[in-house]
Amino acid sequence: MSSIHLEAKVGDIAETVLLPGDPLRAKHVAETMLDDAVCYNRVRGMLGFTGYYNGNRVSIQGTGMGMGSTSIYVNELITTYKAKNLIRVGTCGSIQEDINLGQVLLAMSASGDCDANSLYFEGMQYAATADFDLLLKAYNAAKSMNIKTYQGSVFSTNTFYDTRENRWEKWKKQGILGVEMETQILFTLAKRFGVKALSVLTVSDNIITGEGTSSLEREQSFNDMMKIALELA
Ligand SMILES: O=P(O)(O)O[C@H]1O[C@H](CO)[C@@H](O)[C@H]1O
Numbered sequence: 001m002s003s004i005h006l007e008a009k010v011g012d013i014a015e016t017v018l019l020p021g022d023p024l025r026a027k028h029v030a031e032t033m034l035d036d037a038v039c040y041n042r043v044r045g046m047l048g049f050t051g052y053y054n055g056n057r058v059s060i061q062g063t064g065m066g067m068g069s070t071s072i073y074v075n076e077l078i079t080t081y082k083a084k085n086l087i088r089v090g091t092c093g094s095i096q097e098d099i100n101l102g103q104v105l106l107a108m109s110a111s112g113d114c115d116a117n118s119l120y121f122e123g124m125q126y127a128a129t130a131d132f133d134l135l136l137k138a139y140n141a142a143k144s145m146n147i148k149t150y151q152g153s154v155f156s157t158n159t160f161y162d163t164r165e166n167r168w169e170k171w172k173k174q175g176i177l178g179v180e181m182e183t184q185i186l187f188t189l190a191k192r193f194g195v196k197a198l199s200v201l202t203v204s205d206n207i208i209t210g211e212g213t214s215s216l217e218r219e220q221s222f223n224d225m226m227k228i229a230l231e232l233a
């Protein structure tokens with residue numbers, strides 16, 4: 001048996017699944033950091049692999065960009081493949097001047113503009129929150145590897161491009177650390193289905209200062225984030 005958007009058979013995917021937006025980041029990590037990695041999904045080019053990290057079985061599955069695409073993979077991973085720990089490994093734009101390129105955020109919660117949530121919660125606002133156990137483990141793993149992390153809230157948006165001026169000013173004042181496009185729906189669905197979720201994010205852009213990284217760097221150069229997430233397997 002497989003699902004609509006994943007051709008893996010039940011049993012091909014580990015209980016802990018890392019979730020980059022970029023399927024080529026999944027491939028790069030599988031090739032450079034996992035042992036005996038096997039590709040289980042090529043449907044729509046949304047690559048997924050299962051392998052071993054320090055002897056522990058782990059999968060890594062691209063989600064695509066945005067909450068619509070992510071919700072499809074998260075739903076299928078949980079309901080068909082019985083995934084138990086879903087850990088996003090993504091990039092984000094910092095909206096705080098002092099959080100610079102390459103730094104790692106552990107998302108405690110996600111605000112956002114997820115349409116699926118607005119409909120589902122009938123206009124009420126749900127506080128999408130990380131699993132505390134995964135958050136604590138990630139924090140401790142980072143500390144033991146001497147990797148500095150920032151713990152706090154992120155904003156998940158479905159619109160990467162937007163012409164509003166000072167769009168992020170109020171969110172910056174509200175203490176949001178970074179902006180990305182998937183965490184709000186990941187945390188919401190994980191709680192609904194009774195599984196654990198966390199987002200580990202690397203700052204690829206600083207939206208306030210305008211600094212950014214290349215697409216190759218976004219695909220390949222986020223070692224600290226990957227090491228923290230893989231320790232959770
Ligand atoms: O690098 P990924 O994981 O794709 O994450 C970020 O990058 C994409 C936008 O460029 C969005 O998916 C955003 O959340």
Ligand SMILES: O=c1cc[nH]c(=O)[nH]1
Nearest residue numbers: 091092093179180205
């Ligand atoms: O600015 C950014 C950078 C990464 N991802 C986003 O969604 N926004």
